[in-house]
Amino acid sequence: MQDRRPLAFWLLALVFALFLLFLYGPTLTILVLSFQGPEGGLTFPLQGLSLHWYRRLWEGVGVVDIWAAFGRSVRLGLVVTVLTTVISLAAGYAFRRRFPGQGLLFHLTVASLIVPSIVVSLGIALEFRLLDDAVKAWGEANEIAWVAESYTTAMGLFTSGLGAHLTWTIPFGLLIMFAVFNRFPGEVEEAARDLGASPWQVFRHVVLPLVAPSLVGVALFGFTLSWDEIARSSQAIGDLNTLPLELQGLTTTVTTPEIYALGTLTTGVSVLVIGLAFGAILLWRRLRRG
Amino acid sequence: MSSSLPDTALGALPAVPAAPARRRRASLAPLWQAAPLTLVLLLFFVFPLLATAVVSLWDYTEYSLVPAATPRNYVEMFEGCGNLADGLCTTFRTYISTLRLCGMVWAATLVLGFTASYFLCFHVRTQPVRMALFLLCTAPFLTSNVIRMISWIPLLGREGVVNSALLSLGIVEAPQDWLLFSEFSVVLAFVHLYTLFVVVPVFNSMMRIDRRLLEAARDAGASGWQTLWHVVVPLSKPGIVIGSIFVIVLVMGDFVTVGVMGGQQIASVGKVIQVQMSYLQFPAAAAQAMVLLALVLLIITVMTKLVDIRREL
Numbered sequence: 001m002q003d004r005r006p007l008a009f010w011l012l013a014l015v016f017a018l019f020l021l022f023l024y025g026p027t028l029t030i031l032v033l034s035f036q037g038p039e040g041g042l043t044f045p046l047q048g049l050s051l052h053w054y055r056r057l058w059e060g061v062g063v064v065d066i067w068a069a070f071g072r073s074v075r076l077g078l079v080v081t082v083l084t085t086v087i088s089l090a091a092g093y094a095f096r097r098r099f100p101g102q103g104l105l106f107h108l109t110v111a112s113l114i115v116p117s118i119v120v121s122l123g124i125a126l127e128f129r130l131l132d133d134a135v136k137a138w139g140e141a142n143e144i145a146w147v148a149e150s151y152t153t154a155m156g157l158f159t160s161g162l163g164a165h166l167t168w169t170i171p172f173g174l175l176i177m178f179a180v181f182n183r184f185p186g187e188v189e190e191a192a193r194d195l196g197a198s199p200w201q202v203f204r205h206v207v208l209p210l211v212a213p214s215l216v217g218v219a220l221f222g223f224t225l226s227w228d229e230i231a232r233s234s235q236a237i238g239d240l241n242t243l244p245l246e247l248q249g250l251t252t253t254v255t256t257p258e259i260y261a262l263g264t265l266t267t268g269v270s271v272l273v274i275g276l277a278f279g280a281i282l283l284w285r286r287l288r289r290g
Numbered sequence: 291m292s293s294s295l296p297d298t299a300l301g302a303l304p305a306v307p308a309a310p311a312r313r314r315r316a317s318l319a320p321l322w323q324a325a326p327l328t329l330v331l332l333l334f335f336v337f338p339l340l341a342t343a344v345v346s347l348w349d350y351t352e353y354s355l356v357p358a359a360t361p362r363n364y365v366e367m368f369e370g371c372g373n374l375a376d377g378l379c380t381t382f383r384t385y386i387s388t389l390r391l392c393g394m395v396w397a398a399t400l401v402l403g404f405t406a407s408y409f410l411c412f413h414v415r416t417q418p419v420r421m422a423l424f425l426l427c428t429a430p431f432l433t434s435n436v437i438r439m440i441s442w443i444p445l446l447g448r449e450g451v452v453n454s455a456l457l458s459l460g461i462v463e464a465p466q467d468w469l470l471f472s473e474f475s476v477v478l479a480f481v482h483l484y485t486l487f488v489v490v491p492v493f494n495s496m497m498r499i500d501r502r503l504l505e506a507a508r509d510a511g512a513s514g515w516q517t518l519w520h521v522v523v524p525l526s527k528p529g530i531v532i533g534s535i536f537v538i539v540l541v542m543g544d545f546v547t548v549g550v551m552g553g554q555q556i557a558s559v560g561k562v563i564q565v566q567m568s569y570l571q572f573p574a575a576a577a578q579a580m581v582l583l584a585l586v587l588l589i590i591t592v593m594t595k596l597v598d599i600r601r602e603l
Contacts, residue, residue: 008514012409016423019406022482023430026441029451033444043444044451087326094323105324105331112335114535116543116586118560119579123338126345126572129355163334170330199319224432230546235567248436251550263437270433 027267034260042257053261064246066262073243076157076165077226083162084169084222085215091170092177093207096184113171117231124164124236128155155238164236165226172225173218180214209288213281220277224270339583346576355572363577385585387557391473391548392541395480399537400530402481403488407529408522411496412504424493428486439479439550446470446478471553479551484540488533495529496522531593542586 033040037048060066091109095102112120132153139147154160184207192206230244237245243266250259346363349356371379378386406427414420430438445451446469453465468474499522507517523530545560559582566575 009413012405012413015405016409019402019485020426023427026445026482027430027433027438029444030437030441041449043447043449044454087330090323091327094320097317097320099317099320099324101328102320102324105328108331108335109327112331114539114586114590115335115339116539116560116582118543118545118563119342119583120335120338122563122567122575122579123342124334125567126576127338127341129572130341130345133355160334163330166330167334170327174327220432228432228434228436230436231543234546234564244434244436247434248546248550251436251440252554259440263434263440267433267437274429274432 080226081222088173121235487536491532492529
């Protein structure tokens, strides 16, 4: 390779730099504007710097209980994270050997990723509606009191909402596990087996430590994708909205920098989670080396 | 898949006495390991799609579903579509509007994503810098789409940064309204959100290209453009196809971006479904969803004829 950079390099570097500016510029803009002074509006100029809008946010946004939505999103995100990681790991491990229905399961997983989210969301909503109708009919037929009195719907954050999120997070998790296991040194497993390790011991003491850093990546995808999910949740979440759904509603009603404060806070959570994940991977590597 | 490896490993152990029992148990293990995935997909993907297909053939009243087979929803959807003399029917207009968005976003993300990946793969010289820049490109995927949308408001609004700049430079005399809550802002937001869906698979494909091929092309007298067009592009095709599928599917089914960035003015298939759901017209929404699904599957089938996704991982 020649040492001097060709002209093409500088042109492409410029395009790439502009691309990064395009990616990050707007987010940084609302970060700055969220510190707008109390007199300031949705755009520049800044009327002084203050935490005014964060204080307003802390006190709640009008009629919407934003902090309850925040809590729901965190709880749902954590459950999705754990389930995504465990299910992806187990399925990824299964796919290393042949089993009946393997091809079908693979194609279903990919399909779950690429079928439009609105279709999946609508389908889950319909499924639960049919289920509700069936339960009510069954309750009436058998004269079961609690169904008539208190049953409304099976839809909810941790039933239909959780399922909707999993159809979106697990395919990503599984694809990551495929990439990991495709590069996995099979010899070490074989060696463990030759030394008399049981299948569980091979998994626990050989496979798991080797893939653990990748699991952090799967968990990262699980949480952040759930934390920001809108399209699949929209029809399937039930009565109580998650934070991004509330945020989407607020885009049309809130006309103060409060929404930038909320946006910055939400992005902050994502950035924190990404940072924690990278920290965990680095720490893991250092511990194993030391 | 590396599934042949454990098989041969087991096959190589015929002398071990416990082998037959162990092998029988091992052959069942993948089934229960994959069972949770199977269960989730059945409950929240397969059954919902079946429910949608069935309900799309049901009748409905203002407040309830009527489980009696009728083609009503599909008929109403395409009402007046046969008569082109009166102009296009609503359904066709919606689909054309959606496909138009799709085409524009696809072209923009492809060019931008390909250029960014090309720079990363062939012009960045050291691996750590390459990976750092790659992560910088992909990290926004893990942050909220709605927030990334609303962050355009201070830039594109009537009193936004772009308009002030244009005014003070004397390029325009009055603030421009087409910048925000328009087709332009919808496409811009889509490109902003989805270019990384092209960057990741194209980058992945490009990193597998043997650098010696580029040298060979140069030695054989190919110009830079010829090398790009006849060597790099064909070898990046799998990544290009996968990225395209993502972008097309995401745009085809979208209602959030079109809603927020289009100021509720732009038509899209996803928005129609969402509106019908909010009016509790479930069977109509289901029929609309089935047609959208069929169209998307058709597009994907055509594109996957060109590539084997599994080999790319």
